[in-house]
Amino acid sequence: MTVIDEPLAPVDPDRFRALLRRQAASVAVVTAAGDPPVGFTATSFTSVSLRPPLVSFCLARSSSSWPTVAGAEHIAVHLLGANQREVAQTFATSGINRFAAHSGWRPGPYGVPLLDEPVAWLLCRVTDRVSAGDHAIVLAEPLTGHHGEGSPLLYHMGRYAALQPTTKES
Template identity: 85%
Template sequence: MTAQPVEPVDPDTFRSLLRRQAASVAVVTAAGSPPVGFTATSFTSVSLRPPLVSFCLARSSSSWPTVAEAEHVAVHLLGADQRGVARTFATSGIDRFAAHSGWRYGPYEVPLLNGPVTWLLCRVTQRVTAGDHAIVLAEPLVGQHGAGDPLIYHMGRYAALQPATDEP
């Protein structure tokens, strides 16, 4: 039997298919003049030994030039009550830190947001070009967790977890 060639999915189909994947919502920040921050749903744990995390960022993003040079970043996993924070840091063409007053400077002058479920200050270890994006690998140096449930992004909107029901 001869295998038939299969064409890759087009970008619109790809987007439509992956909208069904629920993802945690993170805001990534980096020191700069001015500091930068952006909302990401691509954050994930990569390795336990050594601890590594990753997130992806479009290389056309206004935040990319700073992240491309940053030695340190902070990743904030947002809580279900932080939809406004997610929207602010997802909005292009604004000073996101002026629009959101709940932050302070942390180690290495990296902005730290108030009130996330978890935050990690990380050292960037590698940047990998992947299509029109970059995959940023980072080593957590310090972190802290707060309280509350995570903010989730699914089907193009923000959502909160609902308790699972056991099936009989």
């Protein structure tokens, strides 16, 4: 067991961010129908429950996407592949029309934008929004989805990364 023999430092926002950068996370783009539609890159996507199926993601309530997501009945979550770094960057860029900057999408059920060629996507019905600090936790029930092939895009230490293929030992 490691003993900490230094004074305990408070976890302020900068230290919290530095600590959480050490956690590798899958990269997702969440989209919602609107006029215009919205989409944003999220690394907070996670499964919540199998029975019933539920997923969640977090979104800052100060985000330009929040007003649309706050009223959306349906959203889509796209798990990006290792070859989709540019898609992740586009949907993480503030102050641009993300759907004009990324032409690889089509309207899906309920008008929710569906991106081309993610590793997997889920079309979901929003079931709840929970206020949590300066963010909201959005809970959603998957209604349908699809998965393809490929390695996921990850985010770690402020950079996009991909899994390295493993070699089978003899």
